[in-house]
Amino acid sequence: MRLLSGYRITPILVCIFSVIFLNTICVWSKPGDIIDYTHESTYTADEITKLSVPLFEGFDIPRAHYSVELYLIRYRSTDFNGTSTDITAQLFIPRFQKVVRRPVYVFGSGTTGIADKCAPSLEKPGSTFLGFGHYRTNMLAYAGQGYIVIFPDYLGFNDGSRPQRYFSKKAEGHVMLDAIRAVYNFFIQNTFNVNPSKHVFTAGYSQGGHAAMAAADLRSTYAPEIPVTGMIGYGTTNDVQTLMKEAPVYSPYILYSYAEMYGWDEIEPSLYLQERYASSLSDDVNRMCVDEAQRYYPNDGRKLYTEEFYQALYNGNLDAAFPALSLRLKENKTGLDSHGTPALIIQGLKDSVVTTASQTSYVKELRSVGSPVKYLTLEQVWHRHTRPAGFAWAIKWMEELSAGDG
Numbered sequence: 213m214r215l216l217s218g219y220r221i222t223p224i225l226v227c228i229f230s231v232i233f234l235n236t237i238c239v240w241s242k243p244g245d246i247i248d249y250t251h252e253s254t255y256t257a258d259e260i261t262k263l264s265v266p267l268f269e270g271f272d273i274p275r276a277h278y279s280v281e282l283y284l285i286r287y288r289s290t291d292f293n294g295t296s297t298d299i300t301a302q303l304f305i306p307r308f309q310k311v312v313r314r315p316v317y318v319f320g321s322g323t324t325g326i327a328d329k330c331a332p333s334l335e336k337p338g339s340t341f342l343g344f345g346h347y348r349t350n351m352l353a354y355a356g357q358g359y360i361v362i363f364p365d366y367l368g369f370n371d372g373s374r375p376q377r378y379f380s381k382k383a384e385g386h387v388m389l390d391a392i393r394a395v396y397n398f399f400i401q402n403t404f405n406v407n408p409s410k411h412v413f414t415a416g417y418s419q420g421g422h423a424a425m426a427a428a429d430l431r432s433t434y435a436p437e438i439p440v441t442g443m444i445g446y447g448t449t450n451d452v453q454t455l456m457k458e459a460p461v462y463s464p465y466i467l468y469s470y471a472e473m474y475g476w477d478e479i480e481p482s483l484y485l486q487e488r489y490a491s492s493l494s495d496d497v498n499r500m501c502v503d504e505a506q507r508y509y510p511n512d513g514r515k516l517y518t519e520e521f522y523q524a525l526y527n528g529n530l531d532a533a534f535p536a537l538s539l540r541l542k543e544n545k546t547g548l549d550s551h552g553t554p555a556l557i558i559q560g561l562k563d564s565v566v567t568t569a570s571q572t573s574y575v576k577e578l579r580s581v582g583s584p585v586k587y588l589t590l591e592q593v594w595h596r597h598t599r600p601a602g603f604a605w606a607i608k609w610m611e612e613l614s615a616g617d618g
Contacts, residue, residue: 241288241296242288243288243289243290243296243386243389243390243393243434243435244287244288244289244389244390244391244392244393244394244396244397244435245287245288245393245394245397246285246286246287246394246397246398246401247285247286247287247288247298248285248286249283249284249285249286249303249398250283250284251281251282251283252282252283252284252302253281253282254279254280254281254282255279255280255282255352255356256279257275257276257277257278257279257356258276260276260279260280260349260352260353260355260356261273261274261275261276261356263349263352264276264349264352264353266346266349267346267349267350267353267599267600268600268603269597269600271597271600271601271603272603272604274353274356274357274603274604274607276352276353276356276357277356277357277358278306278307278308278355278356278357278358279306279307279356280304280305280306280307280352280355280356281304281305281307282302282303282304282305282352283302283303283305283398284300284301284302284303284333285300285301285302285303285394285398286298286299286300286301287299287301287390287391287393287394287397288390289367289386289387289390290386290390290434291367291374291377291382291383291386292377292380292381292382292383292386292473293473297367297368297371297374298370298371299364299365299367299387299390299391300331300333300364300365300369300370301333301362301363301364301365301391301394302333302348302351302362302363302364303360303361303362303363303394303395303398304351304352304354304355304360304361304362304363305355305360305404305406306355306356306357306358306359306360306406307404307405307406308358308404308405308406309405310405311405311406311407312358312405312406312407313406313407313408313409314358314359314360314406314407314408314409315359315360315408315409315411315412315413315441315610315614316359316360316361316362316392316395316408316409316411316412316413317354317359317360317361317362317412317413317415317610318361318362318363318364318388318391318392318395318412318413318414318415318424318427319347319350319351319354319361319362319363319415319416319417319420319424320364320366320384320387320388320414320415320416320417320419320420320421320422320423320424321345321347321363321366321416321417321419321420322345322416322417322418322419322420322447323378323418323419323462323465323502324345324501324502325376325465325497325500325501325502325505326368326375326376326378326465326468326469326497326498327375327376327497327498327499327500327501328369328370328371328372329501330369330376330501330502331365331369331370332347332363332365332369333363333365333369333370335347335348336348345417345596345599347363348363350599351363353603354607357607358406359610360395360406360408362391362392362394362395364387364388364391366378366383366384366387366423367380367383367384367386367387368383374472375468375469375472375497375498376469377469377473378419378465378466378468378469379419379422379452379455379466379469379544380469380473380544381422381426381429381430381543381544381545381546382426382430384422384423384426384427384546385423385426385427385429385430385434385546386430386434387423388414388423388424388426388427389427389430389431389434389435389438390435392412392414392427392435392438392440393435393438395408396408409614410439410441411439411441411610411613411614412438412439412440412441413440413441413442413443413444413610413613414427414428414440414442414443414444415443415444415445415446415606416444416445416446416448417446417447417448417598417599418446418447418448418449418565418566418595419449420445420446420448421444421445421446421447421448421449421450422448422449422450422452422546423546424443424444424445424448425443425445425448425450425546425547425555426546426547427440427443428440428443428547428549428551428553429546429547429548429549429551430549431551432551440553441553441554441610441613441614442553442554442555442556442609442610442613443547443553443554443555443556444555444556444557444558444606444609444610445555445556445557445558446558446598446599446602446606447558447559447560447563447565447566447595447596447598448557448566448571448574449565449566450545450546450547450574451545451570451574452466452541452544452545453525453530453538453541453542453545454566454570454574455565455566456525456541457513457525457526458564458565458566458567458570459511459564459565459566460509460510460511460512460513460516460517461505461506461509461510461511461516463484463485463509463516463517464481464485464489464493464496464497464505464509464516465497465505467479467481467484467485467493468481468493468494468497470537470540474536474540478536479536479537479540481493482518483518483520483521483534483537484517484518484521484534484537485516485517485518485521486515486516486517486518489509489516496508513525513526520533521533521534547574547577547578547583548577548578548581549581550581550582551582551583552581552582552583552584553583554583554584554585554586554613555578555583555584555585555586556585556586556588556602556605556606556609557571557574557575557578557585557586557587557588558588558590558598558601558602558605558606559571559572559587559588559589559590559598560589560590560592560593560594560595560597560598560601561589561590561591561592561593562592562593562594563593563594563595563598564594564595565595566595568589572587575587586609588602588605590602
């Protein structure tokens, strides 16, 4: 394995570049360009298997076959409005003894919050701090099966100028596609026995499923050179309006994010949230990660929403009563842009964040626009268990679609 010596930019070099070459950088850096990286850890196959125990919670624990190198990288991406920003990601590279090509797996997390302190990259295996969902362990499990895995923080994390772009189709899709570009760029600059093949899978849990399918929607116009072989949703939440009905507890994040994106004059949270929650919305969503927000906000629309908004949302009258918000919710629905990308949807029959009835309806929509869908409904599986319960199914499905790699 050969790494380019001295590639990681030191603070003094960043300062020199900023002073002397700032205009050049701004003009010539492209989405997917790597800004810097550092090697963080090496995990043996046995370590990965042991770390997987708490994630899989009684489901079959996969035995890792490969040790994995973890790099922290930053790459360039594009916000929903076309402005440039930097993304932090974790890149997991399995170690092979022979030269091979393996698929790329880019993953979007479920909701962790919108403030910088809620970034998934802050979560560490074996730590009680920020126990959002054992995400790093989850990525190690896939890399331990031989996949090149990249796990980006969403756009807005690690960026004091903007909050996370929560459920933004464009911002999420750009992050995922530029993560794929960053993987290919990383391997151009460095030599390993393993290299990325032409097969790429966008995947995600809950909000991450929304991001995974946004990438497929935007690929042909934003990153047509990037292959997307398939998309995977674990308890995926692609219809934002349905999410606001079935899991109101996430609505304050949605409304704050959309107000920040589209303007507070267009998306005025006090029209939708009861005064006790609207009056301190900015402070509350920026101090609470998801675990605290789930305890603070009610998951009952009657207790969270204004009466007018509640009636419009649950009676199907949002277009007439709140046309501005209705439009934004529709334009941020993902997966349905007729790209024909194959999909694997893993749904727990005990999921209350996205109900099986809603997921089944969404699968029908996906199929109607040309995407072949393998739809798994799993008995006794809750929302948070869709990742461990669906792990073996996802591996099998990806291996079938990427047959011939090696």
